Amino acid sequence: MSLRSSAGVLRASLALAMAVALAAHVGSPDVFRSGKAGPYAVDVVVRPPQVVPGIAEILVRVPDPRVTRVTVRPVYWRAGTRGAPSADDAKPVQGASGSFAGRLWLMAGGSYSVHVAVFGSAGTGTLVVPVGAVATGQLQLSPGLRWLLIALGTLLVAGVITAVHAAVGESQVPPGEPISRARRRRARVGAAIATPIMAMLVFGGARWWDAEATAYRRTLYRPMRTEAVVRDSAGVSTLMLRIADTNWREGRVSPLMPDHGKISHLFLARIDSVGVMAHLHPALVDFATLVTTLPPLPAGRYRLYADVVHETGFQRTLVDSIALAAPIAPAGVSRLDPDDAWFEGPIAVLPATRGVQVGDVAISWAGDPRPGAGKPGALRFSLRSVMGDSVRVEPYLGMAGHAVVIRQDGGVYIHLHPGGTSAMASEIAFTLRDRGDTTADGRLRLGDGTMPMGAEQVLSELSFPYAFPSAGRYRIWVQLRVRGRVRTAAWDVDVK
Numbered sequence: 001m002s003l004r005s006s007a008g009v010l011r012a013s014l015a016l017a018m019a020v021a022l023a024a025h026v027g028s029p030d031v032f033r034s035g036k037a038g039p040y041a042v043d044v045v046v047r048p049p050q051v052v053p054g055i056a057e058i059l060v061r062v063p064d065p066r067v068t069r070v071t072v073r074p075v076y077w078r079a080g081t082r083g084a085p086s087a088d089d090a091k092p093v094q095g096a097s098g099s100f101a102g103r104l105w106l107m108a109g110g111s112y113s114v115h116v117a118v119f120g121s122a123g124t125g126t127l128v129v130p131v132g133a134v135a136t137g138q139l140q141l142s143p144g145l146r147w148l149l150i151a152l153g154t155l156l157v158a159g160v161i162t163a164v165h166a167a168v169g170e171s172q173v174p175p176g177e178p179i180s181r182a183r184r185r186r187a188r189v190g191a192a193i194a195t196p197i198m199a200m201l202v203f204g205g206a207r208w209w210d211a212e213a214t215a216y217r218r219t220l221y222r223p224m225r226t227e228a229v230v231r232d233s234a235g236v237s238t239l240m241l242r243i244a245d246t247n248w249r250e251g252r253v254s255p256l257m258p259d260h261g262k263i264s265h266l267f268l269a270r271i272d273s274v275g276v277m278a279h280l281h282p283a284l285v286d287f288a289t290l291v292t293t294l295p296p297l298p299a300g301r302y303r304l305y306a307d308v309v310h311e312t313g314f315q316r317t318l319v320d321s322i323a324l325a326a327p328i329a330p331a332g333v334s335r336l337d338p339d340d341a342w343f344e345g346p347i348a349v350l351p352a353t354r355g356v357q358v359g360d361v362a363i364s365w366a367g368d369p370r371p372g373a374g375k376p377g378a379l380r381f382s383l384r385s386v387m388g389d390s391v392r393v394e395p396y397l398g399m400a401g402h403a404v405v406i407r408q409d410g411g412v413y414i415h416l417h418p419g420g421t422s423a424m425a426s427e428i429a430f431t432l433r434d435r436g437d438t439t440a441d442g443r444l445r446l447g448d449g450t451m452p453m454g455a456e457q458v459l460s461e462l463s464f465p466y467a468f469p470s471a472g473r474y475r476i477w478v479q480l481r482v483r484g485r486v487r488t489a490a491w492d493v494d495v496k
């Protein structure tokens with residue numbers, strides 16, 4: 001065991017803190033998925049491990065009384081179902097009917113899908129839940145264990161030297177006889193030789209341990225290095241997000257595939273308390289550069305989050321920030337993607353203000369206005385038309401609604417849909433993969449017709465399964481399309 005210097009420990013814990021703050025889907029590693037497994041409505045929460053290999057916890061809620069058994073099975077992207085371990089039973093949770101808990105060994109870093117199979121009198125169904133296994137942390141020794149190991153190690157080293165001393169010294173002399181001077185000297189020489197050998201072993205062990213720890217830290221998930229530049233020409237502002245990371249540039253990540261017809265879903269949110277947000281869809285102009293025209297946004301500093309999906313089903317968020325000079329000319333509007341939307345307006349502050357009027361649609365915060373961190377549940381919003389009845393919601397990017405959650409310090413960012421945290425493209429990739437549809441190199445291309453674009457629904461509520469990962473002040477943006485227009489509402493909430 002290495003006796004780490006305090007600087008080393010500090011460095012390691014800094015690396016840990018950073019990694020946790022910047023993990024995939026920034027700072028919010030749990031996976032939420034609500035959907036159907038055959039005839040059964042299922043809510044799944046997966047808590048990926050902080051270290052890989054490691055154990056993910058999975059909680060499955062199926063309130064249907066016809067359900068008799070639930071199994072869970074992790075499928076690694078590269079291995080497919082044929083190379084996956086067999087399914088394990090999720091155990092019924094005592095005192096919570098309809099809840100089943102299980103554990104999943106995730107052996108390698110990368111893209112997984114968890115197959116949740118539900119059995120019951122109405123038949124059998126499976127829900128595929130994409131999970132990205134990334135090492136986000138390094139487990140630290142507790143101080144008690146550290147000192148115990150140091151004490152045991154010292155005892156062991158001292159014991160070995162004493163044993164050598166005895167072996168060449170008094171143990172060679174029959175009991176009762178005096179120990180000669182020469183033998184005493186030989187014992188001392190033996191111990192003197194054993195001491196540097198032990199020191200070298202301890203030193204070598206420490207070097208080996210540090211090398212292993214360094215190798216592991218290299219596998220820790222970090223966001224890709226990016227460079228964001230804004231250019232103005234002829235009254236049109238263009239944002240270029242270049243992925244400068246060596247891993248990306250040298251082709252060590254799999255290519256991107258579109259999610260709902262867009263290669264990236266990019267969010268800009270003003271950093272100060274002003275309510276400005278844009279949801280844009282840049283184009284990939286070369287393998288590492290995303291480009292989009294900017295809508296007329298006010299000057300200021302913005303956080304930038306760009307969601308992308310790899311062909312392996314791995315979801316990634318690129319993180320950056322940009323400063324916009326005052327104010328961007330509206331000339332670029334005609335060049336925007338028809339699905340681009342931006343918002344500038346008041347933010348409702350909870351718990352005082354729940355309801356927001358967006359044109360002819362009233363959207364209200366329907367969940368706990370004083371939510372707590374860590375409790376799996378849902379962000380719920382009620383919808384009312386001017387007549388006081390339900391609202392005809394058109395699909396926006398294939399979904400009934402989108403929610404974006406950002407903690408004020410930028411350390412948490414997540415993009416949610418009524419189905420949960422996973423990108424549709426990611427799930428479809430896994431389903432196709434299991435049909436044997438991918439080519440030998442694991443590459444997959446989703447055609448335009450592959451993705452369901454959703455249908456109009458009459459809704460009185462929108463619900464997004466989620467749990468806030470930590471306490472703090474959050475801003476929650478909700479978007480839905482009604483009568484051809486994207487409606488945006490926003491709330492600020494303190495999470496305890």
Ligand SMILES: [Cu+2]
Pocket residue numbers: 397399401402403415416417
């Ligand atoms: Cu969305």
